[in-house]
Amino acid sequence: MSATILVVEDEPGIQEVLKFNLGQHGHDVRIAPDAEEAMNQLRGSLPDLILLDWMLPGLPGIDLARRIRADNRLKDIPIIMLTARSEERDKIQGLDTGADDYITKPFSPRELMARIKAVLRRRAPQMTEDAVEIQGLRLDPLSHRVFGNQQALDLGPTEFRLLHFLMTHTERVYSRSQLLDQVWGDHVFVEERTVDVHIRRLRSALEPTAHDRLIQTVRGSGYRFSATPA
Numbered sequence: 001m002s003a004t005i006l007v008v009e010d011e012p013g014i015q016e017v018l019k020f021n022l023g024q025h026g027h028d029v030r031i032a033p034d035a036e037e038a039m040n041q042l043r044g045s046l047p048d049l050i051l052l053d054w055m056l057p058g059l060p061g062i063d064l065a066r067r068i069r070a071d072n073r074l075k076d077i078p079i080i081m082l083t084a085r086s087e088e089r090d091k092i093q094g095l096d097t098g099a100d101d102y103i104t105k106p107f108s109p110r111e112l113m114a115r116i117k118a119v120l121r122r123r124a125p126q127m128t129e130d131a132v133e134i135q136g137l138r139l140d141p142l143s144h145r146v147f148g149n150q151q152a153l154d155l156g157p158t159e160f161r162l163l164h165f166l167m168t169h170t171e172r173v174y175s176r177s178q179l180l181d182q183v184w185g186d187h188v189f190v191e192e193r194t195v196d197v198h199i200r201r202l203r204s205a206l207e208p209t210a211h212d213r214l215i216q217t218v219r220g221s222g223y224r225f226s227a228t229p230a
């Protein structure tokens with residue numbers, strides 16, 4: 001699993017440690033030394049996760065977390081708070097900050113990696129390498145293969161990512177622009193009808209085992225992956 005992680009931390013020593021350890025695990029690391037720079041970076045492409053220090057110069061991490069949660073475009077990004085002392089940790093527990101998890105400094109890189117993995121698994125299952133299986137349709141991110149009733153199906157890379165996202169976010173309607181953000185990446189300028197093209201390709205790839213019926217068109221809204229097709 002490789003994710004883009006925004007580290008909001010002002011201490012150069014910890015920035016370095018995080019950059020090194022996250023990089024070792026294949027993550028792409030961006031650094032912001034304060035809340036203002038973090039907000040600047042968040043105006044561009046979105047990270048998969050934010051590691052947010054509580055004690056920052058200027059706006060405290062906890063207030064930045066609240067701002068992120070109040071912003072429609074940013075609110076779904078998982079946040080792990082870094083805190084220096086256990087009292088801060090207690091405070092975070094007692095406050096409704098919107099953080100998904102928190103970790104107390106000094107932390108072991110191993111513990112941090114485990115927390116990151118757990119948060120991504122919970123909040124962004126399409127980022128993990130866990131296989132998903134629904135109604136006999138099985139997608140395996142590790143081998144990058146898809147099977148319908150054990151029969152190998154042939155999918156292009158975009159169709160694979162699209163299916164992975166849909167299979168990990170079932171029973172919800174996604175608009176074309178939401179799918180573009182989630183599957184193609186935020187700030188990628190492609191036309192919305194591109195989504196229709198790839199949905200069509202995905203459906204025809206799933207046709208041999210009739211799993212195309214799991215992808216529903218919701219008129220005027222978008223698409224839904226449903227384990228209980230109408």
Ligand code: CA
Pocket residue numbers: 009010011053054055056
């Ligand atoms: Ca700090």
